[in-house]
Every structure is written in structure tokens, then in C-alpha cells.
Amino acid sequence: MKLGQRYPLLGLPFALMALVNGISTEELEENRGRGLRLLSISSGEEPTWKTNGEKWDMMKAHVHFFDITDSYDPENEDTHFYSGLIAPLSTVTYPSGPVHQRDVKAIIDSLSTNNLQNYLSELTSFNNRFFMSETGRQASQWIFDTISNIALLNPSANASVTLFEHNFTQPSVIATIPGRISSSPVVILGAHMDSINLQAIGQDGAPPATGPSSTESILTDGTIMASATVQARQIATPISAPPAEYGPTHQPTLEEALEILINAPAPGADDDGSGSVDLIETFRALVVAGFRPSTTVEFHWYAGEEGGLLGSQDIANNYRKDQRQVRAMMQLDMTAYVRPGTPPVVAFIPDFVELSLNTFLSTLVDEYLSIGWVTSSACGYACSDHASWTSLGYPSAFPFESPFNLSNRYLHTPNDTTELDGFSFEHMLEYAKLGVAYAIELAVDPSDTITGTQTSGNSASSKNFGLSISRLLGLGVVVWTMIL
Ligand SMILES: [Zn+2]
Numbered sequence: 001m002k003l004g005q006r007y008p009l010l011g012l013p014f015a016l017m018a019l020v021n022g023i024s025t026e027e028l029e030e031n032r033g034r035g036l037r038l039l040s041i042s043s044g045e046e047p048t049w050k051t052n053g054e055k056w057d058m059m060k061a062h063v064h065f066f067d068i069t070d071s072y073d074p075e076n077e078d079t080h081f082y083s084g085l086i087a088p089l090s091t092v093t094y095p096s097g098p099v100h101q102r103d104v105k106a107i108i109d110s111l112s113t114n115n116l117q118n119y120l121s122e123l124t125s126f127n128n129r130f131f132m133s134e135t136g137r138q139a140s141q142w143i144f145d146t147i148s149n150i151a152l153l154n155p156s157a158n159a160s161v162t163l164f165e166h167n168f169t170q171p172s173v174i175a176t177i178p179g180r181i182s183s184s185p186v187v188i189l190g191a192h193m194d195s196i197n198l199q200a201i202g203q204d205g206a207p208p209a210t211g212p213s214s215t216e217s218i219l220t221d222g223t224i225m226a227s228a229t230v231q232a233r234q235i236a237t238p239i240s241a242p243p244a245e246y247g248p249t250h251q252p253t254l255e256e257a258l259e260i261l262i263n264a265p266a267p268g269a270d271d272d273g274s275g276s277v278d279l280i281e282t283f284r285a286l287v288v289a290g291f292r293p294s295t296t297v298e299f300h301w302y303a304g305e306e307g308g309l310l311g312s313q314d315i316a317n318n319y320r321k322d323q324r325q326v327r328a329m330m331q332l333d334m335t336a337y338v339r340p341g342t343p344p345v346v347a348f349i350p351d352f353v354e355l356s357l358n359t360f361l362s363t364l365v366d367e368y369l370s371i372g373w374v375t376s377s378a379c380g381y382a383c384s385d386h387a388s389w390t391s392l393g394y395p396s397a398f399p400f401e402s403p404f405n406l407s408n409r410y411l412h413t414p415n416d417t418t419e420l421d422g423f424s425f426e427h428m429l430e431y432a433k434l435g436v437a438y439a440i441e442l443a444v445d446p447s448d449t450i451t452g453t454q455t456s457g458n459s460a461s462s463k464n465f466g467l468s469i470s471r472l473l474g475l476g477v478v479v480w481t482m483i484l
């Protein structure tokens with residue numbers, strides 16, 4: 001990643017980091033004890049303390065932020081600033097285009113809108129998937145059980161799944177399809193499992209359309225970041241005194257608000273049931289096909305995205321602390337809605353992402369999807385879980401359901417259901433196709449097939465060769481990298 005080129009206006013903050021960083025352990029403990037939350041609201045700026053009530057108000061006003069209260073570590077600078085300025089662990093380059101057409105197309109053909117419907121029907125049957133509610137925990141357990149069953153029924157992929165616990169009620173879920181070259185950087189697909197009903201605590205009406213109106217302006221290096229920062233500041237202005245249009249006169253107390261959020265129905269069919277279910281179906285199709293990638297592929301269902309990217313931050317911090325290499329992270333958050341009267345497209349979010357990954361993904365859309373792609377307007381700071389990875393120097397991308405200004409306006413309300421005019425399982429399926437293509441094209445070496453056999457030679461000998469390698473691997477003799 002070439003940060004200097006991507007964010008030329010933000011070269012300066014590198015020099016300023018030493019000046020602005022520094023919340024002491026004492027201040028942290030005191031403010032945590034008082035129930036305050038430490039939020040990073042815009043890029044390159046110091047995080048600030050807010051009350052929980054102020055945090056809910058910001059959420060109602062559609063202000064995105066990282067809640068870094070629990071992840072902030074005075075001893076670890078990586079956890080202090082969420083500005084996309086942390087140096088990457090390694091430089092990543094992407095293929096110029098797809099090479100595994102036969103394998104990808106075969107698996108794409110096995111994807112099913114019926115499966116998407118069934119999974120989403122289960123996931124939306126929980127009253128909500130709020131990260132502090134018991135039903136939020138149950139939804140996480142349902143994803144874990146569903147993935148576990150798929151893995152057990154299809155043992156050839158050797159897939160596994162774990163719950164990643166946080167210091168709130170809902171755990172994240174991580175599924176792993178191990179690569180044969182265990183030291184290679186991991187390829188990650190992400191979505192957030194949690195949902196929230198902000199209308200219940202006073203969010204009124206549809207979110208304001210945000211972001212620059214012209215795509216051209218955000219495609220200029222440096223302008224992207226400047227726009228997003230300005231946008232965050234503009235939206236952040238009314239936080240201390242929310243304008244009337246954001247809620248009724250009566251503001252619930254903090255305790256009331258939490259109780260309401262724990263109990264309010266939040267189906268979250270599009271946000272982000274759609275992306276979560278795309279990941280389940282992508283995982284299923286790959287595992288059923290006996291996927292044995294060259295490098296490890298992981299599926300992350302994040303908890304607590306709506307609370308300030310809590311689950312993804314926790315996990316990304318963990319990876320960075322362990323110096324784990326990540327080849328790419330692709331977030332699917334809202335993949336189902338097509339504004340009636342507009343053409344269905346994949347819209348690549350252009351800010352706080354790795355643009356070369358967007359370019360690579362666009363070649364996959366061209367090759368494998370039934371729809372085209374566009375570059376969206378900016379999504380802004382801390383927009384979804386990919387930002388947790390970007391902030392820690394990992395390359396991420398965020399292909400979205402539509403250009404930002406045409407996206408689903410009923411998110412965070414009880415009306416985020418499959419009944420909404422414009423909700424499309426066919427559109428969702430396109431993102432599962434993208435998930436399959438992304439996993440195979442990035443995690444399988446060009447000379448391999450998806451089950452780990454070489455593509456050269458006649459089919460009989462390559463099959464035998466693959467079997468013997470499988471046996472070697474079974475014995476723990478990992479010499480495959482040397483052979484290739
Ligand atoms: Zn979302």
C-alpha cells in the first residue's frame with residue numbers, strides 16, 4: 001500500500017502522532033469507570049470521550065465512529081488512532097485478472113437463492129441481533145451451528161469454526177478453510193451479524209444522503225480523504241444539540257434507551273443479514289466442492305458493528321498484535337437492495353479501502369457476475385468493518401449494494417425486511433458469486449485447482465498426484481510449497 005500517494009493530505013499527521021497520542025492508564029480507568037465511551041470520530045484526529053447517551057445520539061444522527069473504549073491500550077500505539085496511517089505489515093499486489101474460470105464458474109452454478117432465502121429467514125426470526133441482547137447472542141450461536149453443520153457434513157475441506165468472545169454479550173464467529181501453505185497471508189471475507197433498531201430510541205425518518213455528489217471528485221487522490229473528513233465534521237456538528245428532525249422531544253434516559261434497544265425488533269434483513277447470509281452460502285458452496293486453497297481463507301461474522309465496529313476492531317487488533325499477514329479483506333454489508341427504477345450494480349466504496357483491491361474485484365465482476373459495477377460516492381469514516389482493517393494497515397474493500405445515495409433507507413428500523421420494495425435475492429446472489437470468485441482467485445495459486453491438484457498434465461496423473469499430496473499432508477509433511 002502506498003499511503004503517501006493515497007492520502008497525500010495526511011502525510012503531516014505522521015509527524016503529529018507523537019504530540020496528540022497519550023491517554024494515560026489512570027484517565028482510561030477513571031473514565032471507563034464512569035461509563036464514558038472513547039470514540040474516534042474522524043480521521044487523523046484525537047479520540048474523544050462521550051457519554052453513552054451522546055453515543056446513541058450520534059448513531060441516531062448517522063454519525064459513524066470507532067468505539068475504542070475497550071481496545072485502547074496506552075502501551076500500543078496501533079490502538080490509538082484510526083486514521084489509516086499505520087504502516088502495512090507487507091506490500092500486497094493483486095493479479096491482473098481471473099485465471100480459474102472453470103472452477104469458479106462450476107461453484108457459482110451451485111449457489112442458490114433458495115438457500116439465501118432459508119438462511120435469511122432464520123437469521124431475521126430473532127427479535128433482534130443487538131450486540132448487548134440475549135437474542136443477539138443466540139443469533140451468533142445459530143451462525144456458529146449452521147457453519148459447524150456444513151463443515152461436519154463436508155469434511156474434505158477440513159474447515160473449522162470458532163466463537164470469538166468480546167466483553168459484550170454477542171460473540172463474533174470465525175470460520176477457517178485452511179490453506180496448504182500455512183504461512184501465507186490469509187484471505188478474509190467479512191460481514192456483520194448484529195442489527196439495531198434506532199427508530200425505537202428516536203431516530204426519525206430516513207437517513208440524510210451523505211457523501212460527495214460527484215464520483216469524479218472522490219477519485220482524485222487526496223480529495224477522497226478530505227471529503228470524508230469534512231463530511232464527518234459537518235455531520236458531527238449537531239451532536240451536542242440534536243436537531244428536532246432526529247427525534248421526538250422526549251429523549252430516553254441512558255438506562256431506558258439500553259432497555260429499549262435490547263427489546264426492540266430489528267430484523268436487519270439487508271443490514272446486514274444479506275451480507276451475513278452471502279458469507280454462509282459462499283462458505284457452503286466452497287466446502288461442498290472440497291475447497292483446498294493454497295492459502296487460508298477465513299469468514300468473519302462480526303458482532304457489535306453497530307456499536308462502533310466493536311467486533312471487527314477486536315479481531316483486527318488481535319491479528320495485528322500477532323503480526324498476522326492478511327492478503328485482502330472484503331466486507332459485505334448490505335447486498336440486497338436495488339432502488340426500484342435503477343439498474344442493479346455492484347458499487348465499490350472508494351474511501352478507506354485499498355484501491356488496487358477494488359480494481360482487482362472489478363475484473364471479477366466483469367468475468368463472473370450478471371451485473372456491472374460502478375464506483376460509489378464516499379461512505380465516510382468508520383463506515384463498516386472493513387475500516388477496522390484499513391486502520392491497522394491491512395488492505396480492504398467494500399463492494400456495496402448500490403451507489404451510496406441509492407441505498408436502502410430503512411436500515412436500523414423495523415422496516416428493514418425482505419418485504420421492502422426493491423429487496424432482491426437475485427441481487428444478493430451476485431455478491432455470493434463475488435465471494436466465491438474472490439476466495440478462489442486470491443487463495444488458489446494459478447497452477448493449482450481448487451482441490452489442490454495441479455492443472456498441468458493429463459487428468460488421471462494429476463488426480464493421482466493430488467491424492468498422494470493429500471496423503472503427505474495428512475501425515476503432516478508440508479512440502480507442497482517447495483514442489484510448486
Ligand atoms: Zn451494516
